[in-house]
Amino acid sequence: MSERLAVNLPGLTMKNPIMPASGCFGFGREFSELYDLSLLGAIAIKGTTGEQRFGNNTPRVAESPSGMLNSIGLQNPGAKSVRDNELPFLEQFDVPILANVSGSSPEEYVNVVKTLNDASNVGAFEVNISCPNVKTGGIQFGTDPEQAAMLTSLIKEATNKPVYVKLSPNVTDITAIAKAVERAGADGLSLINTLIGMRFDWRTKKPILANEKGGLSGPAIKPVALRMVYDVRQVTDLPIIGMGGIESAKDVIEFLIAGADAVAVGTANFTNPFACLEIIDELPTWLDQLNASQVSELQRRGVVL
């Protein structure tokens, strides 16, 4: 494995800057049948709640030009099952886990963190304060700077592991939320989550998604994500995991230029299940083209254009 690609983030010693994004990779089992998960920089596992959740009714996905809407609704087996069944399975791979945490109340978030805290392969937590697809919790913590800060500090008290806060793009000023969670002790930021959208079936005149609204992801949102990574980079020195429509190594370079330290690949895993691996393979060629010996040389932390 090339040292050129190595990236060190709080809690995540990564062989390369690529991780599958939470919700697009389950808990790794299915993709482990396609390739060796140890080749990844990290894995952001599916959002985990205190108890098992069954999620929303179907249809849960709908396509749109260069993107898709999803409204899965945080279907997951619950924190105890993730700790007892999913994380032990992932131990066979040499890859750090970013455990994505969700909940309906601050207490639920804290319980999930405490339940998963002792798993040795969990390098850090990613607090989902931006899920658009559940009725309570999730997004309200992500749209109000005070609530976001309150939740961040509660979670920081519950764990000694680094805490990344995953920010919602469905706000007027994402930098205000970023600054609030930084003050509350966040160790890093993930951005962006999906943009809330809708599609309608012209025949039935009803929304295509059973949940009516869902989160837009895929290349369609890439410019929005790049703009937000750029804006947030201007106001903080925290590590940023950038995401939103990445499907090639060139996209990764763009996110690094905008201010990200590492990236997550989401929707592209559905279009091409080998997307993460192919991106990792392509990265050295891009470093050559840019005359960079290492990925870290491309991390333009805090650069003002």
Place this chain on the structure above:
Amino acid sequence: MKSVPLKVVRNQEIAEETYEMTLSGELVQEMNRPGTFLHIKIPGSHHVLRRPISIASVNQELGTCTLVYKCTGEGTRALTNVRPNDCLQVLGPLGGQGFPTEEPSTDQEVTLIGGGVGVPPIYFAARRLSERNIPFRVILGFQNEAAVFYEEAFKQLQATDVTIMTDDGSYGEKGTVIDAFLKHDQPSSYIYTCGPRGMLKAVKAAAHPDTRVYVSLEEHMGCGIGACFACVCKTEDETSYVKICTDGPVFQSNEVLL
């Protein structure tokens, strides 16, 4: 299961907005279970989701498989523009459970019920049953005469009977597949069915309690390999869920809430 390019041999309209596509490649060797499907990448960069399409038949001698799909949106519309010798990126064959065509014995009968674009996996099952000399009857439902396909193909497999039902009576008999099903008073040992969810529900309700009913479910899919939780279905007791892509797409009717 692999993700490989397959070459298009043929892609033509066989009924209104219904296309038959034949693909060739080594992956065909892995396609042997009726009910399983291929997850096809739509050409061009605008489509991020693949389209799950059931396998209608395979020809291992020629190394080809045939799919039938309905043009219902922009993705399948783009698929209709694919020409012979083009390549399609195909992930598959997918599905953990197909129609159990190896189960029936020659003294048992299977009733195959297909609705619209749900007919193709039923046809694959019919071919397998025919190879094993299992008697089977076929009931197919379509909107109208223009939508009818594969009637002759089923007859060539020596089905005991092939009944075509149309909603408007423009071909075959007017009515639903359930109307045709209820006219036959001898219960089958098995029913294999695929079609709209309402039809599957009606088949389940109309079936004799001793008949083993297998339904093939359709749903909007994401990854197709069980990771994204897009295509789930509640279990009949509503205490859990199944993933259509990997636990199915074929289920015994008492496993799922239709």
